Amino acid sequence: MALASRRRPTPLRAFASVLLAGALALTATACTSGGDKGGGPSFQGGSEAGDQPKATAAITAPAADAKDVPASTEISFNSKDAVETTVVVKNAAGAAVKGTLSAAGTWLPDNALEYGTTYSATVTATGDDGKPATVTSNFTTMAKPGKQIRVTSFLGDGQTVGVGMPLIVKFNQPIPKDFRDDVQRRMTVRATPAQEGIWHWVSPTEVRYRPKTYWKANTKIFYKIQAGGLPMGGGWYGRSDLTVDLKVGPAVVMTVDNKNKKMTVKKDGKVIKTIPISLGKKSTPSSSGTMVVIEKLKKTVFDTMDDPNPANRYVTDIEYAQRLTWGGEFIHAAPWSVASQGRTNVSHGCVNMSTANASWLFNQTRVGDPIVVKGTERKLENGNGWTDWNMSWGDYVKGSAIPPEAASPEATTVPSTEPTATTAG
Template identity: 65%
Template sequence: MAAMRSHRRTPSRKSAWRALSAAALAGTLALLTACGSDSPAASWNDGKNEGGGQQQQQQEDSGPKQGGTVTSPAADAKDVPASTPIAFTLENASNPTVELKSASGESVKGAMQEDGKSWLPEGALDYGTKYTATVNATGADGKPTSNSSSFTTMAKPSKVVRVSSFLGENQVVGVGMPIIVQFGRAVPKDYRDDVQARLSVQSTPEQEGIWHWISPTEVHYRPKTYWQSGTKISYKMQTGGLPMGDGYYGRADVSVEIKIGPSFIMTVDNKTKKMTVTKDGKVIKTIPVSLGKPSTPSSSGTMVVIEKQRKTVFDTMDDPNPANRYRTPIDFAQRLTWSGQFIHAAPWSEGKQGRVNVSHGCVNVSEAMGGWLFGQTRIGDVITVKNTEEKLENGNGWTDWNMSWDQYVKGSAIPYNG
């Protein structure tokens, strides 16, 4: 699987120091909730409160020093966060590799980071456990070198943040679907770069993308252009044991795999009162519509399907304006905004569709076309509405595509280097 450019970064020395300091002072952290449900891919890794001693193995000094030295965690450090990377320096050496083992000799899997100066375990370490990190390298004289340093992880924290993915394992979604990660507690601004650095996305085929903080409790990821049809995506929130501010830590790591379905794009033009539907770039249907009347206009902008309901009831009886109060059974409802704009079947307006706007902001289609669309679409399919009296407000729905790429990258906690 090709690696997607997700603009990860290795935590800085400041971040590593902050993580260790936070652990020493507070001794406690968190992981994820999304849209009221945990990701089915979540694996809660509770640590073991086992003690650990200290051990440090040094290379004998025979001439100029050469080899690698672990710089973080510090030798014999205690209360190290379970999310810790292994940082090291090289002196008169090259081709470094890192080994990490528990006191029982169990090896920990991980990977070298892009900076070539740090190594990250593939999952949160066990709590209250002693580990030994070894940096192997080739010395300037061509001989192998090996230097080790030990540390002990913190006890299992009592203050944790749950992290969750909106999407479930192996779900098939539309080409406009953002990856949505939610946090059970607000992430302080000063910690968002460290959290974002632990969020990774891989796709086949490879497509450029970036994370965008929607709020302190929610971050989204989208590619530069719509996902390609058939793309396979694997993403991971490596937040278990990660310091997340105010003495909180990520509860666990979460991994999810999804797939992108066919490119299904709906374009509605108020000037023509028609919806044009394309599938994988080919026009397959033109549908008459009725949009919002002047007092309740539809929003112009790019949205995606948020949820689908075969049958529901629209109830606005609590609206302060008596003229907008109604309770109506609805077929084939597809939500576009949090404020209540949908695509749905409206048999009562079929004589107006294609000619006059009579809705309360929704995209009205016939009963037959409502059923047809409902059978075609997926969560994350794209709809663009044009030439209405009102602009779509960002945040009113999954409006990731209502922003330009330049606007979107401004929401990243890590500077974009594309």
């Protein structure tokens, strides 16, 4: 929206637990009768004693007439004794820029600002006396930088994924630790229905998001990375913003028990099939842990001729393969081991089942559906696949660039036109 507004005393309560920069601050400030031309905050409190409005407003950043401002800049402001505060940002042609108020008490453009352009920001605070206090400040954005970082998402618009699917965002240059919190604050996830979740830095070039528990079936997810023009360290800036709109399918969860050599398949909490399986033999055990389906291949070829152990070398046509780890563990059809399925382990680490069962399962699942394997000789190594669910929630939170103590079960946010809660961090 071009004109952002906040009112009190009825703030919108976010129903997701989030990691945010801070609560909305309505800070008392000193007032002067005009803008500060020395580059500091601009204040407004009225010009005549008898006509002074009760409310006051101040723009604290960017500084008045600032130059070389990043295109990602927020408008920081304070207001006192205001029933309603509005923010309007316009470009040099006088056109309003769309933006929203954040929970931290700043105005954030919906998209990166234009490079090398002068903008005006106007904050109006109105008290219960109905008299507005208005302050306007100008600033000019920097020239387009030569060093830009590209931001990409593994998932795209319109996809339907499993309930264990992490949101995966990558950068083509490493983000220094000191800048990851700034980047993370520009990464928002809106889930309908709202669910608690957090971003976790897997590496300097990759960050993922997962909810505290599996996504609820049929959840709608929108996430936005407002990286355009954002400083990312070492003179690098974000190249552009990124948005993704997708949904979650039914809750299909697979559980494999090495003790009885069976897979139990549940859909939306109900058992829909029990499948006899064969896991990895002692020399090539399957991994125990929580994995998700990474990719699905109706037909493929397993070629292990580069294995240093001659006993593990083979080339085999495979049907209905569903990858679980980067190390080569799959669910797949294995007609050659049907006699062992449900009885003994004979595979090279994969979850073997009959062709009929593999075909049936292949038609039930989506990328991102979780599978829990129990009771094998080897534990799943974190990082060997999308192992986000193999970590406890406490350990996952530690991967956030925003301190865990900043989390709040019910974070106060400013009023928004959005119908659902927004989570960040």
